[in-house]
Amino acid sequence: MKLRAHYFLLAFCIVIPVAICCSIALNMLRNAERESAIQRIHESARLTALVVDADIDRAKAVLQVLANSQALAHGDRKRFHQEALAANAGPGAWIILYDKTGQQLINTRHPFGRPLPRRPDPEQVAALLANGKVNVSGMRWGAELNNNFVMVERAIESPSGERYVIGQAFSPAFFTHAFSNSAIPSTWLVGIFDANGVYIARRYEAEKFVGKAVPPHVLAAFNSAPNGNLPSKTAKGARLYNVFTHSALSSWTIAIGAPVKELDDAVWNGIGVVAIGLLIAILGALTLTMMTGRRLVAFIRRASDAARSLGRGDTVATLPPSIIDELDELNVAIMDASRRLQSEMRSRADAESDRNTLLVLEKNARAKAEQQNSAKDEFLAMLGHELRNPLSAVTSAVSILESGRPLRDEIVQRTHGVLRRQTDHLRKLVDDLLEVNRALMGKLILDKAPADLAAVTQRCVETLQASGRTDGFELRVSTEPAPVLADTTRLLQVIDNILDNAIKYSPAGGRIEVTVRSADGHAELQVRDSGLGINPELLPSVFDVFVQGAQTLQRAQGGLGIGLSLVRRLVGMHEGSVTIASAGAGQGCIVTVRLPLLASRALPAPEAPAAMAAPGRRVLLIEDNEDARDMMAMLLELRSCIVYTAENGPDGIALALARQPEIALIDIGLGEMDGYAVARALKANPLTARIVLVALTGYGTGADRRRAFDAGFDQHCTKPIKPDELDAILA
Structure with missing residues (x-):
């Protein structure tokens, strides 16, 4: 028997059992399709309930956030209105704040300041204040709104101790998004009902049904189980598969009705497609068997010719592709050598590319390490210079005092002045190094108390004036009371560093303006100078440790480049901000420090004068x-x-x-x-x-x-x- 006859016999033995099994499978498929369609309705109802629950859950979260509003705690209702407007769920929703009598205080549907009505059910407000629970209401009628609405509401207590009721209100149209953009077929009906069976939202003819109750037997079915089926008919007599489920966060019910005819048609259409597919598969199998037999016979003949060619040592061309994997492996074996060669070449190219990338990374890392090493050497040299200068002056002053020669009072006073100034300078250098190290390591601890930023600034200015630091400068000071909660010692460090920079980098006769004022809930200190300014390329890194502008070998300005870094750390620990602006080199600069203003605006009592030392201790x-x-x-x-x-x-x-x-x-x-x-x-x-x-x-x-x-x-x-x-x- 030839190979072709074997193929026909094999095809016949396969087709007959397949036909019998297919008839059984089609019947099982029909039942499975119907169950799948009903399950799809269940899943659609569940997903719609999840969307509704997500809206309710988001409303609860928004109300919790607004309950902790500092604007509400401080009685700033205008600002709280803006916060509530920003947190509102979107079109078709609004937020209402009631006092304990039911009077509306805030309603984001209206502009702030508009007179608002009193709630018609103040007993509900009292109940919410008493139990403190979140309430998801049913449908309500709003006389002012002239429409139905639902609310998610709860009692809250502001940080200042006042008690309110706040609610997220929704119009019926808001919940249409739960099914308008979903994958639910357009022919299916979708309805959302409250605990009393009143329509909250409906997919079609909403204006006809929203606000109306379902029949008592439907409501009884809703209340009888967490979910279930409820067959019904449309007004035109068409039968519906109705599936309902309940919202997990409320007593609402979500129901979806799908036309029975549509589901059955889909089932039979699917079965028909499968049946046609099976018939085509059987015919295709017979056809494929014949074609495969012919191809196989032809391929075997060509393979025999190729074997003979290999035996003679001739070049063998690639065999044409086949529909059988085992036969195609012959072609794969021939092409494999070419693919291996190409793969090897690509691997070498990738390795070369990786090597070049690593070289670039190594070069960049080496450059960065050299830059960091150079910065370290530059800082150590700068530190040595800054320490040797005052030490040199101190050594010279001590040598003068130890000379043993009679000295004029003027020379003694000048020598004492040098010792005092240079030891103060050394102490400031050491303090700055220690303070910035503690700040970088997070070990600074603030001792906060009410303080007047204006008084602290004035105190710092007076100290500079008493030391003669401001001589030769045009100093303008304008302050107004600005109470803050701060560590006065650290605040003095901040102001002293900023003023020290303004003096250090301003030419003799330059103008320095110091302003303290209250603005936008913050106490603001601004120091403006007409000095050297800051180059644009240096401005982004001016707060980094050890960063300074370019200086000559004489280092006329001095310093270690850590003052502004310490300023930023200290201001940040006070929950404030500091910024520096400059138009460029030679244009001066403006330093602005903003600290939270004390809500009570109570100014601290003035410090008592220092007690005089008691003699004879x-x-x-x-x-x-x-x-x-x-x-x-x-x-x-x-x-x-x-x-x-x-x-x-x-x-x-x-x-x-x-x-x-x-x-x-x-x-x-x-x-x-x-x-x-x-x-x-x-x-x-x-x-x-x-x-x-x-x-x-x-x-x-x-x-x-x-x-x-x-x-x-x-x-x-x-x-x-x-x-x-x-x-x-x-x-």
Whole structure:
């Protein structure tokens, strides 16, 4: 028997069983299609309910957010009206705020300020205020609206303690989006009903049905189960598959009705298509069998010819494609070598491209590392320059005082002035380095209290004027009360850094304008100068650490380039903002600091004048550095104090027991026994427990202060101590 006869026999044995199985499958398919259509209606109802629940859930979230509005807490209803308008669900929806009597206070359907009516059911407001729950209402009639509407409403309590009822209202047209843009066929009816069976929205003839109730038996069916089927007929007698389900967030019902004829037609159409497809498949199978047999026979003949050609060593052309995979593998084997070669070439090209990319990345990384290394070297050189300058002046001043020659009073005063200015400069450099490091590491702690930005600014200006820093400049100061909640010490740092830059970068005779005012709920400090200005390319990075404008070798302006970075950190910690604007080099610049204005606008009480130091205090000084101990002892003796000194903890404790001082200044970093241990020992002994203990140390973080107070210290001062700080301790 030939190969073709075998193919026909095989086709006949396959077609007969397939025909029998297909008839059984068609019947099963008809039933499955009908069940699938009904399930599709169920799924459409469920998805529509999810859309409605999403609208309700969003309304709840919006009401919760508006309940925490600072505008409502501060009684700023106009601003709250704008917030509610922005949070509104969209066209066909509006937000209403009621007081406890039911009077409308806010209604986003109307412009702010328009007279609003009182709610006709104030008892509902009282009920909401009593239970505090979220209520999703049924259909209501709005006399002013002249239409039906529904609401999602709840009782809220503002941060100021006032209680209100706030609601998101929806017109019936709003919920049409739940099915207008969905995949529900246009011939299906969709309805949304409240707990009483009243239409909230309907897909077709909404104006005829919305606001009307369904028959009692329909409502009973709705209430009998979470979901189900409810066969019915249209007004024209057409039968409907009705499927209903309930909203999970309300007592609403969503019902979808699909024409029975449409579903049955779809089922039979599908079965017909499948039947025709099966018939075509059978005929196609027979045809394909014949064609495949012919192709296979022809391919085998060509393969035999190719085998003979290979045996003779001739070039074999690619065999024509076949519909059988095994036969096509012959062609694949022939073309595989060519594809391998092309793949190898592409791999080499990709490897070359990757190598070039890595070279570029390595070059960029090396350039960045060199730039960072250069910035580090430049900063270290700048730090050395900034430290050596005051140290050189201090060394020269000390040499003059130690010369042993009689000096005129004028020279002595000038020398003292140099020492005072340069030590202040050194202290400021060290403070700036420490402060910016703490700020970058997030270790700064603010001690906030009500303060007047205008008074703090005036205080900083007066300090600069008293030191002579503003001599030779045209300084204009204009302030008005601006209460803020701030750490006054940190605020002084911010203002001092900004004014210091304005003075530093302004030429002699330049104009500096300082303004403090209240604007848009913020206290605003603005410093405008007519100095060097800032180049546009430097302006975006002016707040970065160690960034400065170009300077000559003389570094006339000085500084470490960390002041503005510290300013931004401190202002940010006060929940404020700082900006710098400049028209360019030589055009001066404007620095603006904005801090949240205190809601109460209450100004802090003026500071009490510093107490004068009391003479004749008995002071114990425990310090292991001989020079520091001698100088501090001299300062105390100049203030008429009786001073006892010790260079370590045990000697200091013995002196305290023997001399009974009033005050003890104790260094923390002592050798044998640190200052914390000394303080604990003094406080533990009843004979020395009443001594006022003052930590005098170079450790100045908030954690250091807390540790000192935990050890028993009464005060904590960082070195070098200022004269007025020492006077305050003695007083």
